[in-house]
Amino acid sequence: MKNLFSNIRLPWLIFTLLVFIALVKLGFWQSDRAIEKETRLKNITQLSQTTAMSLTEIQNFPLKEINDYPIKLKGEFEQDILFLLDNQTNEGQLGYRVYQVFTDHNQSVLVNLGWVMGSINRAEIPDIKPIKGAFEINGHIRLMDKGILLMEQNFTEVSWPLRVQQVELDKFSTVIKKNLLPFIVYVNEEETLGYKKNWQPIVMPPEKHQAYAFQWFSLALAWLILMFWASIKFNRTCDEENPINEKANNKIKDLDV
Template sequence: MNLVLIQHKLKQLNWPMVIFTMLVFSLLIKLGFWQIERAFEKEQRQQRIKTLSQRNALSLEQILALKGLQDGINDLPIEVSGNFDADKVFLLDNQPDKGRLGYRVYQIIESNGAAILVNLGWVQGSIDRSVLPEILPVSGQHTMTGHVREIEVGIQLQAQNFTDSNWPLRVQQIEIDKFSQLINKKLLPFVVYLDKKESIGYKKNWQPIVMPPEKHRGYAFQWFSLALAWISLMIWAAIKMSKKDPS
């Protein structure tokens, strides 16, 4: 095939469709690699959690001293003592457990002048969305162990508005800054998730890693398969069109 014929073939290409095809292909490949990266991150966190689980629980002062280090404080074991505020209860909505919808219960504990949000566990909700579960708040002095979790606020379709707050308060996301404004008290920038052995609170069903690495790899395989199917389909379509137009 000489240069003139090649140039002629190139001019016959539907360039908008070629560009569109490559953009979709590149996006699918990118999504596949992103899932592989997520799997790697989850494996690293699993190893970190396994290592940290063998350490003794740290005090609140030790946790605060470690904040700012490269590895951060996420998943560190902690032992904290303080008094619970029984008047302020947060109910995190849309929390499933074995097919049942419910809430995660959060309360504030004050320890050495610091206010900390504590995840006390899961309770089942009512089919009637207007009915909140009956909660017996934790009160008084307690010493407990758990793990530190730094909360990342996800995408919200509508911002949470707490101007008219009734307790217990149903929330869609944990937002430390907004909660601090609501209670007129600065909360520390993390949540303590109680260990399953703790008797206070409710059902301890939380998982530090919701989606395991294997699932991310499965999604990566799906994206790569879609990319291969897409590019194969477009090549087949291009060949078929060229046969119809042999000029």
């Protein structure tokens, strides 16, 4: 019986530790995300006080360091090239984000012009005309994070405006036969150009990540307490069963004699 109990306790201990470590790791991951968000918010506040750079100047910096930098574009929009990013919500309404290619000193960059409301009928695409002419645009840079695509985007048949599920600059470059710069310019809120500018640099604030971290750490502690209580109860049950088994064994021995 003792060997049996030992065989049960070892897997139990390993399972308990594995779950505990996983919960703690999730807690630290959320804590790290909170620190990243706090750092970015501070960086955005500092950058908002700086002078906007030109497209040529911004390319002198490493790509990974230019996120959220203010920028001033001077050039013109590419006619008839319009991308609509699908499944974008605003105050509970489903719609699209509108992107158009802008050329500044022979360099092409994708510009986010804002949000427009969509139709309940998925076959209908908003009737949006591309912006034409020369402009000076004040905005800020955003490096795009790749999301999860359930199905690869296929651009073999293109009609404008082009509805897309994710912004993929390399594929967009192939479609328009122009090399797009590896970032997007978001038009500032005070600019009259474009549509509803409801973009938020931080979707989930640091405080929420901290709350999630507290939850994961609490779950880790609760898990240890639960397993400790279950272990004590299991040991007591085993102790109660052992005397009965010993008495049964003794009776068998007496009968053999």
